Amino acid sequence: MSQRRKPGFLWGAATAAHQVEGNNINSDIWLLEALPGTPFKERSGDACDHFSRYDDDIALLAKLGLNTYRFSIEWARVEPDEGLFSAAMLAHYGRVLDSCRRHGVVPMVTLHHFTSPRWFAAKGGFENPEAPGLFARYARRVVEAVGDRIDWLCTINEANLTFAPVPSLLKAAAQATGSDTFSTFLFSNLSKSKPIVRDCHAAARAAIKDVRRDLPVGYTLAIDDIQDAPGVSGRAARLNSALYDVWLTAAREDDFIGVQNYSRKVLGDRGFVMPQTGALGPEGKDFYPASLGGAVRYAASVAKVPVVVTENGIGTADDTIRVRHMDGALASLRNAIKDGVEVRGYIHWSFLDNFEWLSGYGEQFGLVAVDRASQQRIVKPSARYLGKVARAGSY
Numbered sequence: 001m002s003q004r005r006k007p008g009f010l011w012g013a014a015t016a017a018h019q020v021e022g023n024n025i026n027s028d029i030w031l032l033e034a035l036p037g038t039p040f041k042e043r044s045g046d047a048c049d050h051f052s053r054y055d056d057d058i059a060l061l062a063k064l065g066l067n068t069y070r071f072s073i074e075w076a077r078v079e080p081d082e083g084l085f086s087a088a089m090l091a092h093y094g095r096v097l098d099s100c101r102r103h104g105v106v107p108m109v110t111l112h113h114f115t116s117p118r119w120f121a122a123k124g125g126f127e128n129p130e131a132p133g134l135f136a137r138y139a140r141r142v143v144e145a146v147g148d149r150i151d152w153l154c155t156i157n158e159a160n161l162t163f164a165p166v167p168s169l170l171k172a173a174a175q176a177t178g179s180d181t182f183s184t185f186l187f188s189n190l191s192k193s194k195p196i197v198r199d200c201h202a203a204a205r206a207a208i209k210d211v212r213r214d215l216p217v218g219y220t221l222a223i224d225d226i227q228d229a230p231g232v233s234g235r236a237a238r239l240n241s242a243l244y245d246v247w248l249t250a251a252r253e254d255d256f257i258g259v260q261n262y263s264r265k266v267l268g269d270r271g272f273v274m275p276q277t278g279a280l281g282p283e284g285k286d287f288y289p290a291s292l293g294g295a296v297r298y299a300a301s302v303a304k305v306p307v308v309v310t311e312n313g314i315g316t317a318d319d320t321i322r323v324r325h326m327d328g329a330l331a332s333l334r335n336a337i338k339d340g341v342e343v344r345g346y347i348h349w350s351f352l353d354n355f356e357w358l359s360g361y362g363e364q365f366g367l368v369a370v371d372r373a374s375q376q377r378i379v380k381p382s383a384r385y386l387g388k389v390a391r392a393g394s395y
């Protein structure tokens with residue numbers, strides 16, 4: 001095995017295949033984007049053409065001073081038809097990993113970031129009891145082919161994420177694929193799919209460890225910082241426990257837990273209330289960067305494994321707000337670390353302005369802007385800010 005570079009703290013930025021690569025035509029979401037009545041504002045199309053431009057993008061990330069790149073391998077490319085694995089696509093991801101190494105960047109790979117192959121959705125997706133076997137087979141193939149070049153592996157992104165199902169859309173997708181059913185990670189019958197998602201993670205972890213026992217494996221969770229409103233007590237603790245504990249206790253078997261935090265929720269006597277403190281952001285949203293520290297503390301207290309912040313960021317066209325947000329978020333993370341929480345890294349969402357799912361290209365989470373016509377990358381001050389923090393980087 002090649003010599004591994006081991007930075008102390010992971011300072012990075014993340015992307016996801018469907019949001020940046022472009023033309024992910026065998027995926028379930030590509031189909032949903034195109035159906036009449038789709039809730040997707042626009043189609044992903046070429047996205048950021050990262051499929052071709054990955055080497056320049058990774059070089060830029062490294063030049064900015066970041067030492068870690070989190071990206072996802074696209075199952076719909078690696079296994080475009082059931083049981084048909086593409087050696088060419090595995091080789092492509094091998095080249096992406098080589099590019100990371102060449103530029104001195106630690107690769108963190110996600111195996112599933114919201115999209116699945118269309119055939120998998122047409123078989124019932126994560127509602128299908130066969131899903132763990134199918135997902136673990138894909139995981140094994142990836143690790144057999146390129147696992148020697150991966151440093152950190154996340155099986156499933158935001159495994160706990162819930163979205164309201166859109167039955168008419170899924171019915172249209174089933175018709176379009178000539179099947180009786182169509183279930184996607186983002187839109188599914190949650191009471192059926194969520195236990196199966198956990199089984200998928202466990203099955204994939206076993207398959208991965210079978211091939212490379214030393215590879216750190218975990219999954220990532222979407223965790224809000226849930227707080228009691230002034231004068232209220234105990235509600236936040238109960239809701240935290242109801243929402244997250246089943247996922248966090250499952251992570252005790254893992255090497256780390258990926259925490260993804262974007263916001264807080266404040267609980268009054270009769271449900272969620274608008275927070276009384278904190279300024280509103282320009283989009284009228286609550287601006288509370290310190291939610292990161294709260295989410296990390298809660299996750300670590302239950303999972304009892306090291307934390308990697310695998311996503312944190314803010315969707316805004318005003319980059320000065322992004323810098324302020326990161327500054328506050330990192331201060332809250334530093335405090336958590338001072339208090340003894342074991343945190344291995346901070347990976348910002350996102351590296352590039354990209355296809356933001358239902359909002360299309362209308363929301364900007366990136367450190368780097370992308371000119372939609374020319375695909376030119378334009379570095380924002382927030383990228384330089386994070387690069388500088390990373391270079392100074394000790395915690």
Ligand code: BGC
Nearest residue numbers: 016157158222311349356365
């Ligand atoms: C997801 C990303 C998404 C981001 C911002 C996270 O929940 O993992 O794919 O773009 O939030 O909405």
